[in-house]
Each structure stands twice: as structure tokens, then as C-alpha cells.
Amino acid sequence: MLKCYDCMEEGKDSEAVAICIVCGKGLCDEHAKRMDLPIWSGINPAPEKVHKKELPRILCNYCVKQILTDAFD
Numbered sequence: 001m002l003k004c005y006d007c008m009e010e011g012k013d014s015e016a017v018a019i020c021i022v023c024g025k026g027l028c029d030e031h032a033k034r035m036d037l038p039i040w041s042g043i044n045p046a047p048e049k050v051h052k053k054e055l056p057r058i059l060c061n062y063c064v065k066q067i068l069t070d071a072f073d
């Protein structure tokens with residue numbers, strides 16, 4: 001059973017409902033960040049699927065920060 005990695009770091013034990021598409025970490029509902037970003041090159045593990053609108057883009061807090069930092073640097 002996959003656990004939320006961010007909760008584990010806080011000493012909690014939550015079941016993951018999503019996986020960060022960038023780093024593959026398990027994430028609970030609270031920690032999963034849904035992002036509506038344009039297609040990114042190089043970081044999506046399934047490039048053949050990026051044009052499917054319904055594909056959820058779930059990221060962890062850490063990767064959201066990394067991407068926002070990259071985008072606005």
C-alpha cells in the first residue's frame with residue numbers, strides 16, 4: 001500500500017491517492033497539487049500521453065516549488 005510521502009515526513013500515516021508525476025512520490029488528497037500547466041518538455045514520463053486533456057497533473061509541494069521557481073527565474 002502506497003503512503004503519502006509528505007505525511008510520512010510530518011510523522012503522519014496517510015494513504016496516497018495520487019502520485020507526483022515528476023518525482024513519483026505518493027501523495028494524499030491534502031498534499032497532492034493539481035496543476036494546469038502547459039506541456040512541459042523533458043519531465044513528463046509519458047510524452048505520448050501529454051496531449052490527453054483528461055490526464056491529471058498531480059505534483060507534490062516540492063516539485064510545484066521547483067517548477068514555479070524554474071518558470072519565474
Ligand SMILES: [Zn+2]
Nearest residue numbers: 004007028031
Ligand atoms: Zn499527505
Ligand SMILES: [Zn+2]
Nearest residue numbers: 020023060063
Ligand atoms: Zn514531486
